[in-house]
Amino acid sequence: MIANFNLEEKFKQIDAYWTPKIVGELNGQYVKLAKLKDEFVWHSHADEDELFMVLKGTLTMEFRDKTTQTKAGEILIVPKTVEHKPSTNGEEVWVMLFEPKSTKHTGEVEHEKTVKELEWI
Amino acid sequence: MIANFNLEEKFKQIDAYWTPKIVGELNGQYVKLAKLKDEFVWHSHADEDELFMVLKGTLTMEFRDKTTQTKAGEILIVPKTVEHKPSTNGEEVWVMLFEPKSTKHTGEVEHEKTVKELEWI
Numbered sequence: 235m236i237a238n239f240n241l242e243e244k245f246k247q248i249d250a251y252w253t254p255k256i257v258g259e260l261n262g263q264y265v266k267l268a269k270l271k272d273e274f275v276w277h278s279h280a281d282e283d284e285l286f287m288v289l290k291g292t293l294t295m296e297f298r299d300k301t302t303q304t305k306a307g308e309i310l311i312v313p314k315t316v317e318h319k320p321s322t323n324g325e326e327v328w329v330m331l332f333e334p335k336s337t338k339h340t341g342e343v344e345h346e347k348t349v350k351e352l353e354w355i
Numbered sequence: 356m357i358a359n360f361n362l363e364e365k366f367k368q369i370d371a372y373w374t375p376k377i378v379g380e381l382n383g384q385y386v387k388l389a390k391l392k393d394e395f396v397w398h399s400h401a402d403e404d405e406l407f408m409v410l411k412g413t414l415t416m417e418f419r420d421k422t423t424q425t426k427a428g429e430i431l432i433v434p435k436t437v438e439h440k441p442s443t444n445g446e447e448v449w450v451m452l453f454e455p456k457s458t459k460h461t462g463e464v465e466h467e468k469t470v471k472e473l474e475w476i
Contacts, residue, residue: 237432238423258432260404261455263384265430283381302359309386311358311379332453334382 241267241289245328247355252347254331254339255355266331266352268339273321277341279314282334286310286320291327295320362388362410366449368476373468375452375460376476387452387473389460394442398462400435403455407431407441412448416441 237258244257244267251271258265270293286293286304293304295312296319304310312318340348358379365378365388372392379386391414407414407425414425416433417440425431433439461469 235434236418236423236437238425238429240426240429242428258406258430260406260432260434260453261384263382263453265406265432265453285379285381285386297357302357304359305361307363308359308361309379311381311386313356313381316357332381332384332386 241330244355245269245289251326252339253349254352256352257355259335262335263332264335264337264352266333267355268329268331270320270322270327270329272324274319275340275343275345275347276317276319277343277345278317279333279337279341281314282337283314284312284337285332286312287330287332289328289330291322291325293320293327293329294323362451365476366390366410372447373460374470375473377473378476380456383456384453385456385458385473387454388476389450389452391441391443391448391450393445395440396461396464396466396468397438397440398464398466399438400454400458400462402435403458404435405433405458406453407433408451408453410449410451412443412446414441414448414450415444 254266254268256264287309288304295302375387375389377385408430409425416423
């Protein structure tokens, strides 16, 4: 089915941080949106690369050997197996994610923040 | 390799219309940027769904049974096999595309606008 939607309208439907919501599907990949604030957990994905497109605010990503900043209008791609820990500098950050349907947002780590079943919005 | 880049900086490197450039790769998919103006050709992709995220201007997409408008900040997903014809209303439109590495931008159609080998920027 042809999908045509506005990202800001979708973000209005998200009320929890670190809880990605699915907004689109193509070629076995999901397009997800998430609101982030403060810190997430260290994790990696064994088999999946992960794309973060920042739409609002600045995303800080810690890696074991460096830290990156990704601002609105910028894209960060994290290859599979690379450990990473997202955080924001106290602000609310909006990101769009592209990743295979199989990807869990906490990777190999089971954590209280792990959302078992992602919802479509 | 970890990639972290600014979309506007990448767009500055594009000087031709309807000529997608590759800016990222993940999970067998390419992230591409393209500047569009005026009309493209009717085409479809036999095996690949296609995502257009509009970053500037308004993208018009004709389908055989309807026409959609997708503005900056909006996403259009065209399922495989669905014939479509992109155009802009005379303005320059910037889009980000997300599609399998195998996707040709003119789909099954060989056309003077078909770019054989896409470049990375």
